[in-house]
Amino acid sequence: MKAALVISERDNVATALEPLDPGRRLDLSGTTVTVLEPIMSGHKVAVRAIAAGEPVVKYGSAIGLATSDIAPGAHVHVHNLSGSRGRGDIALPPPEAGGLAEPRTDPAIGPDGVQP
Amino acid sequence: MTNRPGFLGYRRPDGRAGTRNHVLVVPTVICSAVVAERIASAADPVSVALPHLAGCGQLGPDMRVTHETLAAYCGHPNVGAVVVIALGCEQVIAQTLAEAGRRYGKPAEIVSIQGEGGTVRATEKGSRIAEALAKELAAQDREPCDVSDLILSLKCGGSDYTSGLASNPALGRVTDRLVDLGGSAVLGEIAEIMGAEHLLAARATNGAAAEKLIQIITRVEAGARAMGLDIRGTQPSPGNIRGGLTTIEEKSLGATHKAGERAPLQAVVGYAAPIRAKGLTVMDTPGLDVEAVTGMVGGGAQVVVFTTGLGTPTGNPIAPVIKITGNARTARSMADNIDLDVSGIMDDTDTLEAAADRLFDEVLAVASGRPTVAETLGHREFAIHRLNPTI
Numbered sequence: 207m208k209a210a211l212v213i214s215e216r217d218n219v220a221t222a223l224e225p226l227d228p229g230r231r232l233d234l235s236g237t238t239v240t241v242l243e244p245i246m247s248g249h250k251v252a253v254r255a256i257a258a259g260e261p262v263v264k265y266g267s268a269i270g271l272a273t274s275d276i277a278p279g280a281h282v283h284v285h286n287l288s289g290s291r292g293r294g295d296i297a298l299p300p301p302e303a304g305g306l307a308e309p310r311t312d313p314a315i316g317p318d319g320v321q322p
Numbered sequence: 323m324t325n326r327p328g329f330l331g332y333r334r335p336d337g338r339a340g341t342r343n344h345v346l347v348v349p350t351v352i353c354s355a356v357v358a359e360r361i362a363s364a365a366d367p368v369s370v371a372l373p374h375l376a377g378c379g380q381l382g383p384d385m386r387v388t389h390e391t392l393a394a395y396c397g398h399p400n401v402g403a404v405v406v407i408a409l410g411c412e413q414v415i416a417q418t419l420a421e422a423g424r425r426y427g428k429p430a431e432i433v434s435i436q437g438e439g440g441t442v443r444a445t446e447k448g449s450r451i452a453e454a455l456a457k458e459l460a461a462q463d464r465e466p467c468d469v470s471d472l473i474l475s476l477k478c479g480g481s482d483y484t485s486g487l488a489s490n491p492a493l494g495r496v497t498d499r500l501v502d503l504g505g506s507a508v509l510g511e512i513a514e515i516m517g518a519e520h521l522l523a524a525r526a527t528n529g530a531a532a533e534k535l536i537q538i539i540t541r542v543e544a545g546a547r548a549m550g551l552d553i554r555g556t557q558p559s560p561g562n563i564r565g566g567l568t569t570i571e572e573k574s575l576g577a578t579h580k581a582g583e584r585a586p587l588q589a590v591v592g593y594a595a596p597i598r599a600k601g602l603t604v605m606d607t608p609g610l611d612v613e614a615v616t617g618m619v620g621g622g623a624q625v626v627v628f629t630t631g632l633g634t635p636t637g638n639p640i641a642p643v644i645k646i647t648g649n650a651r652t653a654r655s656m657a658d659n660i661d662l663d664v665s666g667i668m669d670d671t672d673t674l675e676a677a678a679d680r681l682f683d684e685v686l687a688v689a690s691g692r693p694t695v696a697e698t699l700g701h702r703e704f705a706i707h708r709l710n711p712t713i
Contacts, residue, residue: 207669211487221483221566223668248483248566265486267518269572282568289569291516292546292553 210234210251214266219250219282221264226251232279242279250282262287327503327682329689330464331471331624332402335427339471340399341624341689343462344640345369345455347405347448348392348419351377351412354435358407361433361448365456367697369405370639374706377414384709389414391594391706393422394620396430400640402462403429403455405448410436429455464691470504472689473597475623475641476580477510479611481558482565482631486576488648488667488677489629495678496627496685498582501601508597508623509581510607510614512542513557517571518578522604526587531604534590538606557609561632580629593707594620611636612703615643625689627681635659637701642694644684661688661695 210220212235220234226245231238234253245251250264256276261268270289276282332340347369349358355373362371372395376388396404396419404423408416416432423430431451438444476493478485497507509515515522519539526532546553557570567573581602588599590606594617597603607617611634615626619641626643628636633656637643647653650665662684666672688694 213487221487246566250566250568264572265575267521267571267575269517269575270569283566284563284568287568289517289553289571291570292513292543292557 212253213264216266217263218252218254218256219262219264220253222247222249222251237278239279242277243281245281250287252276252278252280252282254278256282327469327686329467329469329472329686330691331467331689332399332462333465333467334399338399338622339467339624340402341472341642341691342400342640343368343402343459344400345403345405345452345459346372346395346398346401346423346640347407347452348372348396349374349377349407350392350414350416350419351409353378353409353412354407357435357441357444357448360445361405361407361452364449365452367700368456368459369452370702372639372704374704376706376708376712378412379712380413381710381713385413387593387709388706389418391616391620392419394594394596394622395640396420396422396428397426398619398622398624398640399426400624401428402459404431405452405455406430406432407444407448408432408434408437410434429458431455467689468504469500469686470600472500472625472685473506473508473621473623474500474685475508475510475615475618475626477611477615477618477626477628477643478514478577478580478630479628479636480630480632480634481562481567481573481577482649483567483576484648484665484668485629485631486572486579488664488674489631489646490576490579491674492648492664492667492677492681493627493629493646494579494582495674496582496682497580497585497602499678499682500685501582501585504600506597506600506603507581507585508603508605508618508621509578510605510618511577511609512538512604512606513553513570513609514574514577515539515604516542516553516557517569517574519574521575521578522581522587525585525602527601528588531587531590535587535604538590565631580627591621593617597621597623608707610705612705613707615641616704617707625685627685630660633659635696635699635701636703637694637696637699639702639704642688643696643701644681644688644694645696646681658699659695 347362420430588601646662653663664677
């Protein structure tokens, strides 16, 4: 069993399949990464350096933006990765809404308003 | 019949196939819910109640969703007969619900608590009716049905990192196979498509479906914006975050694997609205598990496959809910609530293909009558999505 899994070759994070201790060396899609801090099973580890503001990519798609610089081997979670969607607290348009930059829906439209 | 896969179901006069044959005891309003539950217990488990919190004091679209959801259950192919329990002064119209059953050739009776003169007399009369109908239904036989008669509801809940790596991709392969064979699948939970909608929209066979998908997702985001709220307080859930999921985008990308990789997106429909398309339909439901399952079954799904990482008990009153997990610890610690363990995918002792084969067989066996653990344990959760507060 692999210790960590990179799902798509576009990904810059891997998913730990067992608890990873600092110093552990991981062979991930051609690169070797040394784990920098304890990472729980199911949590993400950076495969490459990710700069603050850069997209974190898993399943081949962006899952949010790095909120600080992330070194290879670091734990990637809520402390250094933030989602960009459904954020009423910040004035950001959805980055990947299928090509639509701005919402164009009447918020009053409910489930019965979308009937064919 | 050739050697196409199929199941033994109840063929209804309109051509649809049921995987169960229940007497549905449906209260029009919360006020008649207890009487309905007592009546259903007279012929349990053939008769099941549909207790709910609504039916009166509702406005406009909110009332319409309640009415239509209850009517959809009365007309559902897993229901063979209907007993409507009315109070007598409520908004939901008992006659409309009875008609929704009769339209499909089912016997449907109405018992009114005010009309009968109270709880005791209404319960006595309703119980006699339910028992007689249950006896009638028990005499009906299952017949061979084609796999394309199935509408499969796709659901995940209590997700963790194994959901996106094992159980959801295994279910996705079943979805693709079912759709290749001419069947249907329905995906709900709009908030959990957020961040993965580009992948589904690219599979749309028509512009209207793609546009509607983006429109309803944008509505959910606009709702959060209008209230100045941050969806991160709710999505992912605290349990999701402990399990390693960081953002809604990550959760959505894993969740959307349930819908397979190639099944064409044919339609996007409203809550509990009829699913008519072969192929994949997206339904506008909230992410809350019970409300989502309630809506998708209302749309006509006869079997639900529910993937879980952390484990969850949710069932449905009229449709079997099959639980699968890719988390070996959950498969042991929540064994009561799990039908199928696919955790071997995680440690390479099983393959996605083999797990999908087992799940496909399980779907057909359950469609043919094998009880799920949720059914055996009496899990019959039911909750209608509410749009507005009661007035």
